Amino acid sequence: MTRVNLALLILIACVASLPLFGGAYALRVGTIACMYAIFALSWNIVGGFAGYPSFATAAFFGFGAYATGILLNKGVPLSVAVIGSLVMCFLLATALGTVLLRLRGHYFAIASLSLVEVFRELVNNATDLTGGGMGLNIPLASGSGILADATFFFYAMWGLLLITAVVVMIVSASKLGFGLNCIRQNETASNMVGLNSTLYKSVAFGLSACFVGTAGGIYAAWVHYIDPSDVFDILYSVKPIVMALMGGLGSPLGVVCGAFVYLGLEEVVWRNYIQIHSGVLGVLIIMLLLFLPHGLISLRSGMFWRKAKHV
Amino acid sequence: MLAVQVLINALVLGCLYACIAIGFSLVWGVLNVINLIHGSFIVLGAYLAWSAYQWLGISPWYTLVIAAPLFFAFGYLLQQLLLNRVISAPVLVTLTLTFGLDLILNNAMIYYFKADYRKLTLSPPTGSISLFDVVVPVDRLIATASALALTGLLYLLLRRSKVGRAIVAVRLDRDAAVLMGVDVKSIYAIAFGLGAALAGCAGVLMALIFPISPLTSSAYLGKAFVVCVLGGLGSVSGALAGGLLLALVEGIGSTLIGPAHATTLSFVLLIIFLVVRPQGLLGRKGFE
Numbered sequence A: 001m002t003r004v005n006l007a008l009l010i011l012i013a014c015v016a017s018l019p020l021f022g023g024a025y026a027l028r029v030g031t032i033a034c035m036y037a038i039f040a041l042s043w044n045i046v047g048g049f050a051g052y053p054s055f056a057t058a059a060f061f062g063f064g065a066y067a068t069g070i071l072l073n074k075g076v077p078l079s080v081a082v083i084g085s086l087v088m089c090f091l092l093a094t095a096l097g098t099v100l101l102r103l104r105g106h107y108f109a110i111a112s113l114s115l116v117e118v119f120r121e122l123v124n125n126a127t128d129l130t131g132g133g134m135g136l137n138i139p140l141a142s143g144s145g146i147l148a149d150a151t152f153f154f155y156a157m158w159g160l161l162l163i164t165a166v167v168v169m170i171v172s173a174s175k176l177g178f179g180l181n182c183i184r185q186n187e188t189a190s191n192m193v194g195l196n197s198t199l200y201k202s203v204a205f206g207l208s209a210c211f212v213g214t215a216g217g218i219y220a221a222w223v224h225y226i227d228p229s230d231v232f233d234i235l236y237s238v239k240p241i242v243m244a245l246m247g248g249l250g251s252p253l254g255v256v257c258g259a260f261v262y263l264g265l266e267e268v269v270w271r272n273y274i275q276i277h278s279g280v281l282g283v284l285i286i287m288l289l290l291f292l293p294h295g296l297i298s299l300r301s302g303m304f305w306r307k308a309k310h311v
Numbered sequence B: 001m002l003a004v005q006v007l008i009n010a011l012v013l014g015c016l017y018a019c020i021a022i023g024f025s026l027v028w029g030v031l032n033v034i035n036l037i038h039g040s041f042i043v044l045g046a047y048l049a050w051s052a053y054q055w056l057g058i059s060p061w062y063t064l065v066i067a068a069p070l071f072f073a074f075g076y077l078l079q080q081l082l083l084n085r086v087i088s089a090p091v092l093v094t095l096t097l098t099f100g101l102d103l104i105l106n107n108a109m110i111y112y113f114k115a116d117y118r119k120l121t122l123s124p125p126t127g128s129i130s131l132f133d134v135v136v137p138v139d140r141l142i143a144t145a146s147a148l149a150l151t152g153l154l155y156l157l158l159r160r161s162k163v164g165r166a167i168v169a170v171r172l173d174r175d176a177a178v179l180m181g182v183d184v185k186s187i188y189a190i191a192f193g194l195g196a197a198l199a200g201c202a203g204v205l206m207a208l209i210f211p212i213s214p215l216t217s218s219a220y221l222g223k224a225f226v227v228c229v230l231g232g233l234g235s236v237s238g239a240l241a242g243g244l245l246l247a248l249v250e251g252i253g254s255t256l257i258g259p260a261h262a263t264t265l266s267f268v269l270l271i272i273f274l275v276v277r278p279q280g281l282l283g284r285k286g287f288e
Helices: A003-016 A024-049 A057-073 A078-100 A105-125 A146-173 A175-185 A187-192 A197-223 A235-247 A252-272 A274-291 A297-304 B002-031 B038-056 B060-081 B091-113 B138-160 B162-172 B174-179 B184-209 B214-231 B236-257 B259-276
Strands: B128-131 B134-137
Touching (some): A003 A024, A003 A146, A024 A057, A024 A146, A024 A175, A057 A105, A057 A197, A105 B091, A105 B259, A187 A197, A274 B091, B002 B134, B002 B214, B060 B184, B128 B138, B138 B236, B162 B184, B174 B184, B214 B236, B236 B259
16 A cells, blocks of 8 residues: 555545534535545546546546435435446446547547547437426435435435545556556557457546536435436536646546545535536636646645655 | 448548648647647637628638637737746646636636637528439538648648748757747747638638537537647648548447447547557657
8 A cells, every 4th residue: 555545545435524514505505515525536446547638537427326216216225226226337338338438539529528428418318317408306315304315415425435545546556556557548559469359448438427416416315306417417528627737647546636636626616606606617627737737736746845766 | 321421421431520620739749738729729710700691791711710810819929928937847748738728718708709609601501412313411511622722831831831841840840940040939829820721711610510608619629639640740631631530430339339339439530549559650669
């Protein structure tokens, strides 16, 4: 276990103590913080490790939300529904990955972006199953009071974040992570030396989708109502990229920090400038790209504590 | 007769789609940047036409002449001041930068024009032509003709003028163009300006036909994507072919299985093309 991974686990553990300090608002922000951190960590598998600019986060978030919502409406218990959507998301994403990941660069970005549109239109038109544009009501999970419910969903999301973080650490230390790094650096060359890059990329895509889908399921059960324009919002695809850029591409600790910082900024902007919040977000993105292209994690090495370089 | 009507509609719509996509295709082909702000440029052009007509009484045909230089200047400055700084960065960076710009522009439009749908209605309505059983509205016909004219103009510019040849040279081989004494950064800015000008003009034409709202920008962007991939990147004829194919598929699809599935159909077509023929209908293989 490296020092960076330990720092990440400690950071996540600190988040768990949030309900001790605040009321319902802290719980809501905490749940969203965990959700964003899951997005950023998941995106990092395919975007940071393998270097494929994926815009498919919103597609799998919405897919997971709808899968869980429909299962819950059919009377399936929450835990089974959530695990079911995790498995479905993984299988679907791996299957789609074998096709889509043959594309590189811009073309992959566009294909993954269009995946969101396709899923949204499909859900919009399958009115019998999903309620279409009217949205889907999801039965209340338990009748044990608002605050108890909020605490439950906070810990559910937090638990998922912990699982995601552990899986990402295992992946980054494993042969899979090594292979993905090779693919990012030079895919043709890694193919040449006998790496099954299609398999590696597809598994990475599946892993990056399944936790996002599960988060979508928990989100759906949490807010009790979903509709296509809400859960298939393209911003869900873009935000993880901004978080990862903010924190530092490829580093799990960096992207989680990025997610938390991003959420903090979003809350402040949203609260003070509701009418122009997306414009402010745009300015923020541009500033970030122009002045801090390697993210917050890059601040560490040069500025705060200087280490003697081994020659 | 229904078949002929569908065909005519597709032809009319296809030229407009080509006009939407051509600036996007130019920027993508020459700069290797996916310009996510393109949809918002189109909507801004539509608002320009709407406000010029509503407040000053200027007819959209004249607005077309005003819009082109305005948008060219806007695009040129944007490229010179912002995009040229990160132009050599990976795909993700330029993509995210244009996304940020799009957020700002779109938010500004929602702020000033509100999100209500508006419609530009010419006050003596132009009516429609009916030939046998086929009906075509005149304003749509004029918009199509203007779109074709714009496309032709760009083609001539790229073929005949010195700047146009330089743009094509940068697109073919950047490094060789540098060695031949082409100022690549300024060509980038000109190409981006041209893309913006075409988007603005397309927006003016769209204002005649479709309702205007900042929320429609992503739909235009989606169309531009699909047309580019279907037709092939960077070439004028490719955008035209892609636009016609998309309009045809959408038209036939909505007639046969209902308009609700038209968007899905076009994106499924996009994914099939990306996997089977990523260079597009008229693109050349191994040419990036």
